[in-house]
Amino acid sequence: MRYRLTFITGVAVGYVLGTRAGRERYEQLRKAAQRVARNPAVRNTAEATALSGRKAASKAFDTVSSRVGDRLPDSMASRVRSLREDRAPEDDDWGTSNT
Structure with a gap:
């Protein structure tokens, strides 16, 4: 799925950049993407x-x-520990919406 989406995005960008259809066609594509x-x-x-x-x-x-973690230099190990402690809980609802 990721490759298909990447391909479609590439085709769309290539078409917009390479077309000679002008501003009107660009606006149509932009509105469709929105x-x-x-x-x-x-x-x-x-x-x-x-x-x-x-x-x-x-x-x-x-x-x-x-x-x-045990085989890292002390500076990196302390960074890993601090990242572990600062990490948000897994059940947060960041980025979710009610739509």
């Missing part, structure tokens, strides 16, 4: 993806810091 961005289904999917990404990053952070 409609898609405002769509509640798209917004909810983006928020759910961001939430799962944060969870995966948190899990990876825990795994890497627990396995490598």
Whole structure:
């Protein structure tokens, strides 16, 4: 899915940059992109993806810091400890909406 979205984005950007259709066609494309961005289904999917990404990053952070933390130089180990202590709780509702 990520590659398909990247491809579509690349095609759209290439078309906008390479077209000779002018400002009118650019405005049509911009308005269509704004409609898609405002769509509640798209917004909810983006928020759910961001939430799962944060969870995966948190899990990876825990795994890497627990396995490598003892072998790091003292300066890096103290930084890892401070990041662990400053981390937000996992059940926060940052970025979620009621749409």
